[in-house]
Amino acid sequence: MTAWKDLAMGAGFALRGGREGWARTVLTALGVGLGVALLLLAGAVPSALAERDVRGAGRAPLTGAEAASASTVLFGWADTRYRGEDITGFLVRPEGADPVLPLGLSALPGPGEMAASPALVELLESPSGALLRERLDYRVTAVIADEGLVSPAELVYYAGSDTLEVPSGSAERISGFGVPVVDEDLDPLLLFLVVIGFAALLMPVAVFIATAVRFGGERRDRRLAALRLVGADRRAVRRIAAGESLAGAVLGLGFGALFFALGRQSASGVRLFGKSVFPEDLDVPPWLAVLVAVGLPVVAVAVTLFAMRGAVIEPLGVVRETRRVRRRVWWRLVAPVLGAALLLPLAGREPGSGFSLVQLVAGTLLLLTGVTVLLPWLVEAAVSRVRGGGGVSWQLAIRRLQVDSGGAARQVNGIAVAVAGAIALYTALVGIESSFTGPTGHDTDRAQLSASGRFGDALTGVEGVTGTVTVASAWLAARPGEQQDVLNVTVGSCADLAEVAALPSCADGDVFIVDGGETNAIGLAVPGNDLHVLSSGAEGLTWTVPENLTPAGTRPDPGGVVRGGLFATTAAVSPELWEAAPRTVYVSVDASVPDVVEYVRNAVQTADRTASVAQLTRIEVSDEFAGIRTGLLVGAACVLALIGASLLVGQIEQLRERRRLLSTLVAFGTRRATLSLSVLWQTAIPVLLGLVVASMVGALLGGFLLRLVGRPMSVDWTSIGLLAGVGGGVVLTVTVLSLAPLARMMRPNGLRTE
Structure with missing residues (x-):
């Protein structure tokens, strides 16, 4: 019962500790709630994607x-x-x-x-x-x-x-x-990418939650010292601290559920990278809800007790405030070494064949954990060697970091892990992109658009159209309805046929034979042979192969298709066949004309509602790969938003703890600009060190991931620098936003004691 009373007392301090206690608890709950909301959102994404498939299948004819x-x-x-x-x-x-x-x-x-x-x-x-x-x-x-x-x-x-x-x-x-939903197995490489993406994007969320439950640590320790003075023993104060963290975590669960509910309700009005979902499709799996509800309070208590392991709370103060033993690095290398040990045996195996996803995720998380555990040691090692020099703001910042480097490192741990994960993820994306992208064969110098349908001369006079290549195609057979032995005939003017075949010479009325390209029953091309037209819209028509057939060679058309069979000029076929056969038009346009593509689509699809217009491109990207890449970008955007919000909450909490010190310095004549600049230095130094560690770990992890799928290790330092710059920009933005609260906390009334 005593233990429960101590936990209840800690919860009471969190909830009934006056304005200071409430402010600290609310900030903790906000930080935890943002992390919980993103976890729930990530857990709801699979159900939303599944519902999209169900909705699409439900309206399929x-x-x-x-x-x-x-x-x-x-x-x-x-x-x-x-x-x-x-x-x-x-x-x-x-x-x-x-x-x-x-x-x-x-x-x-x-x-x-x-x-x-x-x-x-x-x-x-x-x-x-x-x-x-x-x-x-x-x-x-x-x-x-x-x-x-x-x-x-x-x-x-x-x-x-x-x-x-x-x-x-x-x-x-x-x-x-309505047709049944077909569950198609995801390509093993894409599954690998999805698993890595979830691990890399959710790891920063866990780090932020662990950081949030430690808000207000200094004030809590002083309060626990007062409890020791009135008779509480060491075990009791630890249980009281656990109860306080437990209250903040439980309140954070409530905030997280509220944030998720609000975000879910507004989901229909939000579009990220062109994607949106219905609120009712965002369902959190029950197992995840239970795991978060039970696991988060346990994590909060464990993190609090772990943070107090180096503190000896006595009735007259906290021994932590004296010179502490320097952090050791050896045990901080255990996590990344174990991660590398788990990943190395997977190198060279093809995903899907003896490839352990559990081992992959565990190794990835351990390597990212290395960023979290190495950063406090690196910050302490860097600032402990600084002696004198610099302006007043620099000296204030360095001294503050020397007194408490751990708190500064915790603030930027999340951004460092996020940047490391983003670098690894981007490296893996680029490394396997070649498997899902490739050249289309399109010749965009000869044409930029391709239109198919029955739209006649609809493109004549369209603004921005500088040239067209028009050919009609029909399949011919010896008997109506034949599906096996068929012959293709391509019809067009001499100039147009020259763009889709290598003609020796051409005059209207000529017919050419090309033995190549698509599978054609060339044996049907016998002069005088009556062939039946099979192509839709031209059924019932027949065409007699003319006497004179001129051999010609193959040439890829602007769409990259190599055609074979017969090539007939318009005068060699009946007007009915020329008009009825489906045609393809390759269109050249003046790109300087605004909306020229829309003018072409309007002309073609107004004349033929079922016609299609496609833009020619040299590179084709798999739809599945493009969708997963978009999803990962959406996830990265959400994580960056969480990073910014959580960092701002943490920065304000740290400033609140130091409000009296800031007010004292201002009262003794320290310029406010100097103090503001010192806060910037206190953030910039850990951020810079964190981004260095993140870049190295991210590049290492990215190289490992490429080796796992049999790709050569390569590092794009320009992209790494860009991603690190984005992370630094988020921190700089948050720091600038915290200057307004800092200005209020530097007022002399901050010295007031209640």
Whole structure:
């Protein structure tokens, strides 16, 4: 019972200790709460991603319906892009009186009508959506409900059509909406990247929580000395200290739950790197909630008792304030050495084959822990050798660090760990990027856009278009409906055909044969052979192979495709075949014309709603890799926000503890500017040392991670310097923001004693 009474007494000091006690407890709870909120948010991300998949599968069309009925719908895709934003478009045409409905709609839009997502409606109604309104010139008759959207910021629409037909290549007959969610195994390299990302980004959160529960340590020790004076023994004061930390931690849990609830509620209005989620999709796994609720108070008590291991609290004071034994470095090397020992055996193994993710995470966390344990020793070793010199502000800062280097190091430990993790993560990202990116073969000097569809001469006279290469393609077979032995014919003018094949010479009416490129049944190219057109939209047409076939060579088109088969000028085919065959247009544009890409899309997709327009690029990035990279960037942004907020809370708490000292110095004539500059020095020195350690550990860990996946070790010092600069900038910003509270604490009334 005595132990429980001591814990309760400590909690009472935290909650009923007057204004000072409340301020200290609230600051501790704020620091802990920010960390808890980010932990809960990280735990809720997988459920949000899973719900996105469920929502996407729930509105996917069920294709394959053979006969029209009262419930079937003709369905076509009409996706587009607008100023870098993807817009998902669906065309619908009911075939009966009771058509199936997609989620989020109570009725299908009619011809000329559109049901749009709230984000798309907002964009269309805004001044920046003027060009898009020309393309999506439908009348908005309904807004898609949340259950029909993947995310609140998604741009999606359903438009009614009276021109969709089956078979046409632009539409399919569907019998409903909603398909099972397919769980696809993540590529082992990407899984490796995700695991490393979570470990590197959540480690700083744990460090901040451990730092937050130690706020107000000096005042607590003086209060415990007073308790010793009235008869409490050493064990009792430790239990009282544990009770005080326990109260702050429990209150921090409440703050964390509140912050998470507020962040969850506002999630729909927040977009990071183009991503957003619905609040109801952010569900924390029960096991994580229990782990945080139980583990955090235990960690708070353990950290407090560990911090008091070197203090001897006596009735007349705290022995910690005398000259202490210098920190030893040998045991601080244990964690990084163990981490390296765990990671080295994994080198060269391919992820997914005998690759222990637990061992990988443990090794990574131990190496990052090395930053935490090495920094206090490094700060102490650096400042202990400084003797004299410098201005008054420098001397005040150095003396303060010599008296208590541990407190300064704790303040920047989180930023150091975050920078080390970011460097390691970035190194791993760059190292494996080549596995998920590669050249597309696109020739962006010959064309910058590619358009496919049936839009005729819609690009004629479009502003900013400087040239086009137009070719139509159709598949030919000896029998209607043949799927195996087929021959491709590419139709265009002589100038256009010269861009997709190496022609010896050309005149209108010529036909060329190219044995190469895509698989073609060249044996069908017999003069006089009647071939059936298979391509959608041109079914029922036939074409007779002409007598004179000129051999030609292959040449990649601007899209990087090497074509084979027959190449016919427009005069060699019937006008019906030229008009009906799907065509591809490679477009050259004047990049100096604003929104020239949107002008092209407007022209093409207004003439053919199902046409597609793509920008040509030399490098292609895997969608999965790009998504994971975006997620890691979002996580890094959240961690940096936590770092800034927690550092500000910790800085204010440290200034509060030294308020009387600051007021005394001002009363004796010390300039306020000198004291402000000394605070900057006290932050800058540990930050600089911390960033040096973080850069070395981060580069080492990044090199280890690359070796694990069989990539050569390489260090991009420019990027490391940039990441370290970002971390230093966060600390500098926080320090500048703390100058206003510092100015208030330097007033003479800080000497008042109650």
